[in-house]
Amino acid sequence: MKRAAPAIALLLAWALPAQAQELRAQLSPRDFTTLAAEIGAKVERIGMREGERFRKGDILVAFDCSIQRAQLAEARAALSAAEKTVAVNARLLELQTIGKLENDVALAERDKARARDVAAGTVVGKCAIPAPFEGRVVEQKVRSQQFVQPGQALLDVLDDSMLELDFVVPSKWLVWLKPGHGFQVAIDETAKTYPVKLTRVGARIDPVSQSVKVTGTIGGHFPELSAGMSGKVLLAPPAGP
Template sequence: MRAIVFCTTVATLSFAALVSFGTEAAEPARPELREIRAQLTPKRFTTLAAEVGAKVQSLPVPEGGAFKAGQTLVQFDCSLQQAQLQKSKAVLAAADATLQSTTRLSELNSAGKLELEIAGTEAAKARADLSYNNILLGKCHIAAPFAGRVSEQKVREQQYVQPGQTLLEIMDDSTLELEFIAPSHWMSFLKVNSPFEIRIDETGKTYPAGVVRTAAKVDPVSQSVKFTAQIRGRFPELVAGMSGRVIVDVPAR
C-alpha cells in the first residue's frame, strides 16, 4: 500500500513539474533589461594655443565665463612685435625711395640695369618683412572661433608663454550631445531622430533626447555600436561631463 502511495505522489509531482515547465516556456519574451550609460558632451570644443612668444597681458573671459564669436579671449603684450613693425615700415619707405631714385636715374641712363634690379629686390624684401610683421602682430590676440564658454584656463595673466603652448580649453555648450554604446541590434529600432529619455544622475531628473547619428561601423567582437544624440531643449542646470542612464523601450526579441 505504501509503495502505491509513493508512486502516486511521484507521478503527481512529475506532472506538476512538467506543467510548470510548460507554463514558463510559454511565457512571452520579456524586453531586454540592460543599463546603458551616457555622458553629456559639448557640441564643439577645442584647445587654443599661443602662436607667438609673448607675455599674457589679459584674459578677458574668466574660467567658466561665456563669450561671443569673435570676442577676444587672450591679449598678449606685443611691444616688441609692434616695434618690429615700425622698423619694417621705415625700411620699406627707404627701399621704395631708393627704387624710385634708381628708376629715375635709369631713365636718364645714369644707372645700370643691375642697380635697378637690386633696388627692386631690396624693396620687395622690405615689403615681405612688413607683411610678416603685420601677420605676427595679428597673432597678439586670440579671438573666439565660436560662441561658448571657457572650460579651463591653462595660463595666468603676466605669464610668459612659448609658441604652441596651451592657453585655454573652450567649448560650445549651446547644444549638449550624448554618446553611448549599445547592442548593435538596437540599430533596428533606434534610428536618426528616434526619441528617448535620459535620467541624469547629478540632477535626478529625466530629459528628452533624440538620436542624431550612429557610428559608421559595428564592433564585431562586442556586437555593439556607438550612438550620438542631443538633448532636446535648453536646460540651464545641465553641463558637460554629467552622465546618466538611457531610457529606451527595447522591443522583445
C-alpha cells in the same frame, strides 16, 4: 522543483536583455579645444576666467608685444624707404641715368622689405587670441604676467550651445535605430527628462560586446545642462509582431 526557480529567473533575464538593460549616457560639448600660444611673450591679460562665458571673437588672452610692435614699425619704415627708392629708380631708368641691373636690385630689396613687413604683421596678429566660437572657459592653465613659450597651453574652452549625448547600444538595434530617431534622456543631476534626436552612428561595431557607439543631440536650449552630466537613455526596441 523549488531549486529550478532561480534557473528559470536567470533564463528569463537572459532572454530579455535588450528591453531590460539600462543605457547610460554622458553629455559632451559639440566643440572643445585647448588654446595655445603661437609666440613667446608675457601674458598681459586673461580675458575670461574659469566658468565664464564668452562670445565668438572675444579676446581671451592678450600678450605684451611691445618688441614685436616695434619690429613691425621698423619693417614698415624699411618698406616705405624701399618703395621710394623704386619710384626714384623708375624715373632715373626712363632718363637712362641708371642701368637695368641697379633698378632690378632696388625692386628685389622692395620685395624683401615687403616680406619682412608681412612677417612682422603676422607675429603681431598672434598677440591676441580671439574665441574661436561661443562658449565657456573650462580650465585656465596660465596666469597674467607669466611668460609663455610657443605651443604652451593657455585655456581649455568648449562650446555648450549644443550638447551631444554619447552612449552605447546593441549592434542589432541598427536595424531600426537610424539618424533622426527621437527619444528622451533622464539626467541624474537635474532629475528631468530632455528630448534627444539621434545624429550619428559609430562606424565600427565592437566584436566582443556586439555593441556600437551612437550620438544624439539635445533638442532645445536648457541652461541648467552642462557637459559632463550623465543619465539614463529612455530608449527601447519596438515591440515585436
